[in-house]
Amino acid sequence: MVRPQWxxxxxxxxxxxxxxxxxxxxxxxxxxxxxxxxSTSSSEQPRxxxxxxxxxxxxxxxxxxxxxxxxxxxTRTSTLVVENRTNFGAQGAxxxxxxxxDQGNGSSAxxxxxxxxxxSAAKAEAAAKRIAEQPVAQVFxxxxxxxxxxxxxxxxxxxxxxxPQTILSMAPAQLVNRWGAGDExxxxxxxxLHPKQSAELLLGEPLSKYGLDRIESVPPLPAxxxxxxxxxxxxxxxxxxxxxxxxxxxxxxxxWEKEHELKxxxxxxxxxxxx
Numbered sequence: 001m002v003r004p005q006w007x008x009x010x011x012x013x014x015x016x017x018x019x020x021x022x023x024x025x026x027x028x029x030x031x032x033x034x035x036x037x038x039s040t041s042s043s044e045q046p047r048x049x050x051x052x053x054x055x056x057x058x059x060x061x062x063x064x065x066x067x068x069x070x071x072x073x074x075t076r077t078s079t080l081v082v083e084n085r086t087n088f089g090a091q092g093a094x095x096x097x098x099x100x101x102d103q104g105n106g107s108s109a110x111x112x113x114x115x116x117x118x119x120s121a122a123k124a125e126a127a128a129k130r131i132a133e134q135p136v137a138q139v140f141x142x143x144x145x146x147x148x149x150x151x152x153x154x155x156x157x158x159x160x161x162x163x164p165q166t167i168l169s170m171a172p173a174q175l176v177n178r179w180g181a182g183d184e185x186x187x188x189x190x191x192x193l194h195p196k197q198s199a200e201l202l203l204g205e206p207l208s209k210y211g212l213d214r215i216e217s218v219p220p221l222p223a224x225x226x227x228x229x230x231x232x233x234x235x236x237x238x239x240x241x242x243x244x245x246x247x248x249x250x251x252x253x254x255x256w257e258k259e260h261e262l263k264x265x266x267x268x269x270x271x272x273x274x275x
Contacts, residue, residue, distance in 0.1 A: 006252050013248035017241035024237030027230045043067065043219050046146060049101065055109035055185035059151040065220030068149040068191065071142050072101040072111065074202045078179050079115075079128035082167045084156075087117040088216050093124035095212060096170070096190070097131065098179050099202065102142055110179070110186040112172040113147065113193055115203065116212030127210040134204055143201035147191040148217045192217050 001010075049068040053059065078098035085094045095115045100108040115131070118124035153169035167174065176186050193199055195214040199207045207214060 001252050001256075006248075006255075009248055009251070013244045017244040020237045020241035020244065024234040024241070027234040027237065030227075030230055049111075049149065049187075049191075050103065052149060053187065053189070055103075055187050057188055059149070059189040063149055064151045064189065066149055067146065067194070069144065069146045070101050070111075071144050072099040072108070072202075073142050074099050074113070075179070076134050077132050079131045080167060080175060080178060081121055081124040081128055082114075082170055083121050083124075084168045085117065085170075087213065090119060092117055092119045093121045094118075094170070094215065095124050095128045095131065095210075096175065097202075098175070099145065099191075100184065101187070108184050110176060110182060110184050112170070112175045112187070112190040113145075113202075114170065114190060114215050115193055115199060116195070116207045116210065117215045118212055123211055127212050130210050131203060143198075145191075145193065145198040145202055147193040147198065148219075149189050149191055151189050 001007075043066050046067045046069045049070040052063040052066055052068055075098040080096050082094040082096055085092060094117055097113055097115055099111045099113045101111045103109055116127065118127055150170070152171050152173070155171040155174050156168040158164055158166040158168060167178075170190055172186060172188065172190050175190075176182075192215050193202070194217060195207050199214070203210070
């Protein structure tokens with residue numbers, strides 16, 4: 001095996017095995033990438049909120065993270081501040097409000113909507129106050145909105161050194177309790193508003209007028225589905241890579257056995273010719 005011709009053969013076998021291993025990795029990558037592309041394109045296609053989900057039910061995997069559209073009215077006195085929110089890597093607070101979503105049959109449902117982000121709770125409080133003081137005429141008519149429908153956060157209790165009324169998580173059930181009792185049902189999730197036009201229509205003015213920035217809208221991670229046919233092909237390439245090494249070993253061993261057999265025959269022949 002350490003003879004030059006067999007070392008060169010080993011290098012060739014390793015090169016072939018590396019090529020087979022790369023093909024196996026490529027097969028696995030194709031299976032995952034195809035699933036990711038399908039999932040991302042699906043989540044970014046706007047759909048009516050009432051087709052994705054219904055008020056009063058939990059957020060399903062089908063609805064969570066999807067871009068949704070609807071028509072409704074912002075309740076101007078509903079603005080609250082949710083602290084401890086990260087936006088494009090910076091820590092700050094959200095201004096959230098209640099939107100009465102038109103159900104299309106003369107009724108409405110309550111939806112928690114994240115309107116904008118501020119770099120501090122104090123600035124968010126000031127923006128929430130300005131929104132609450134906005135004239136009713138500017139927010140009375142139903143308007144179209146768009147945003148990403150998200151599952152709720154778990155409620156968090158403020159520590160003893162903080163105001164007990166501080167809101168630290170985006171939990172719609174907790175927000176509805178703060179907004180007060182109502183006859184309308186409420187959605188289980190909340191909406192991260194896409195402020196292309198939605199913010200200006202719901203608020204009556206651009207976010208910048210209130211000192212707010214848009215909230216980062218992150219698409220959901222693609223579902224980890226497996227294309228088993230590609231996995232089978234990947235396993236085949238790994239087997240081929242192992243076979244390339246084994247083939248080199250088998251050839252080298254066969255050559256070694258042949259040499260020893262010839263030496264044994266020569267030794268037997270030489271012994272028979274002696275005295």
